[in-house]
Amino acid sequence: MRIAIHxxxxxxxxxxxxxxxxxxxxDEKNIDYEIIDCFSINIIEKLRDFDLLLWHIQNYVLQDMLFARSIxxxxxxxxxxxFPDYNTSWHFDDKVAQMFLLQSIKAPIPNHWFFATKESCKKWINSEADFPVIAKLKCGAGSNNVKLLRTKSEALMYATKMFNGGLSSSPSILFKASSNYKSAPDWSTIKKRIKRIPDFIQTYSRAKRMPKEKDYCSFQEFIPNAGYDLKIYVIGDKISFLARHTRKGDFRASGGGNLSYDKSLVPKNVLESAFETSDKLKLQCIGFDYVVDKSTKKGKIIEMSFGFAHQALIGANGYWDRDLQWHNEPVNAPHEIIKNLLKK
Known part of the structure; x- marks a missing residue:
């Protein structure tokens, strides 16, 4: 088995x-591999010498989003x-596609409304919408492109922007800085985040090259929660988690970095539906974002992505198996992916 790593x-x-x-x-397992650039000339011919191709597609890298899945x-x-294969990657960083896909298998999701024309969108806002609602761009990470629209006038203003000039999907420097500060529990956490500023600058510079999002509106039902959401990771026969607490004065949790590994926050129905959804969609690896309705305790999937911060997952220090029995063994997602592919 010879592995190509992009x-x-x-x-x-x-x-x-x-x-x-x-x-x-x-390197640790003495597996034959080679680092290759999949954007190099004659890449298809070069790949004939390999048995496995691994590519961590980046949502803010335009070249990746345009060409990675084709290659x-x-x-x-x-x-x-x-990895990732077609089933796992075609909906990557496309929240609209994810909602259509999840609807198709009757996965537990909030109500979703999608509009491709200004007229149909404004008609719904004026006559049918029940506020508040969540507005999302189809792409972006860290909840930067997620807004809570509390009134009809806010929704109409949002729709006007989307069907005219559009909105940028790139992360906001002000939003990121404010989010990191508000969610930091202590000074040492702030210092760690300061050290990652070069990463953010690189991501930001790449994201600015992405085109504006326009000529559609995507709305999602607002689900009141108990002050946190869940990231549920399914990789083969293992499932793990982390809880993300909402920021002060905000309804959003993703991207804030205020994490918890309290297993009591994860309802059984969330674990069961995550395994079931991953199996139905034949996903190699997936991170589901769940909100848990504070009144019903039922979890609903609000988006999903095969790519995520694997270091945060390791912090859970374990996983549940298919019988929902907990094992005190940390899960390293990139390692698990290779192990699972080599088994087949």
């Missing part, structure tokens, strides 16, 4: 990229095993 540091070189973990794992699918067509 890496192009000229385009993107981030401390949380999974290729570093893949390289370390292959991965072409490699699979040649007989290579790939």
């Amino acid at each position: 890496q192009n540091k000229e385009i993107f070189n981030h401390s949380t990229s999974w290729e570093t973990e893949w390289i370390n794992y292959c 991965l699918q072409s490699a699979k067509q040649m007989g290579l095993k790939v």
Whole structure:
């Protein structure tokens, strides 16, 4: 088994990229691998010498979003095993696609309304919408592009922007700084986040190259929660979690960094639906964002992504198996992916 690991540091070189973990794992296990640039000339011919291709697609790298899935699918067509495969990646960083997909299998999700014309959107806002509602761009991370619209006038203003000039999906420097400060429990956490400023600057510079989002509106039902949401990770037969507490004076939790690993916050129905959804969609690896309705205790999926901060997952120090029995063994997602692919 010979593994190709995509890496192009000229385009993107981030401390949380999974290729570093893949390289370390292959070195530790004496697995034959090579670092390759999938944007190089004659890449398809070069891939004929490999059995497996790994690529940590970055949502703020335009080249990745434009071409990675085409190259991965072409490699699979040649007989290579790939990560992420088509089932796992086609909806990556597309919250609208995710909602349609989750609706198709009747997964537990909030109500969702999508509009491709200004007229239909404004008609719904004026006559049918029940406020507050959540407005989301189809792309972006860290809840930067998620807004709570409390009134009809706010929703109409938002729709006007989306169907005229549009909105940028790139992260806001002010929002990120404020979010990190508000969610930091102590000075040592603030110092750790300051050290990651170069990562953010690189992400921001790449994100600014992405086109504006416009000519659609996507709204989601607002689900009152108990002050946190859940990130539920399913990788093969293992499922783990972290809880993210909402920021002070904000309804959002994603991107804030105020984490908890209290297993009592995870209802059984969330674990069961996460396994079921992952199985139905044939996903290799996925992180589901859940909100738990504080009145019913039922979890609902609000978005999903195969890519996530794997270091945060390691902090859970364990996982549940298919029988929902807990094991005190930390899960390193990039390592698990290689192990699962080599089993098949």
